[in-house]
Amino acid sequence: xxxxxxxxxxxxxxxxxxxxxxxxxxxxxxxxxxxxxxxxxxxxxxxxxxxxxxxxxxxxxxxxxxxxxxxxxxxxxxxxxxxxxxxxxxxxxxxxxxxxxxxxxxxxxxxxxxxxxxxxxxxx
Numbered sequence: 001x002x003x004x005x006x007x008x009x010x011x012x013x014x015x016x017x018x019x020x021x022x023x024x025x026x027x028x029x030x031x032x033x034x035x036x037x038x039x040x041x042x043x044x045x046x047x048x049x050x051x052x053x054x055x056x057x058x059x060x061x062x063x064x065x066x067x068x069x070x071x072x073x074x075x076x077x078x079x080x081x082x083x084x085x086x087x088x089x090x091x092x093x094x095x096x097x098x099x100x101x102x103x104x105x106x107x108x109x110x111x112x113x114x115x116x117x118x119x120x121x122x123x124x
Contacts, residue, residue: 002092056082
């Protein structure tokens with residue numbers, strides 16, 4: 001569990017489907033932001049802000065359910081608020097990923113894994 005814009009969100013990166021959804025959502029945001037960067041001289045600032053906020057909102061809604069972005073942003077289309085929330089999301093997921101990697105390392109029978117796990121594998 002982590003906090004985004006003062007609201008608690010829960011996401012389980014230990015679940016393969018959830019991790020895949022997160023990876024897909026991040027890729028979509030990156031692609032949308034790259035496209036907007038290419039169009040920055042052609043779009044009015046207000047439209048650029050709306051498009052960037054939309055990309056972040058779609059990310060939250062795809063990961064946490066429809067209406068999540070509206071709830072997080074109180075219906076506002078504010079780029080600072082959206083980007084701050086996005087950073088908090090990425091940081092929250094990063095912490096969970098670190099936990100996932102630590103758990104994985106602890107049970108792998110490789111040289112980096114847990115001694116007890118290696119002994120158990122050798123006994124088989």
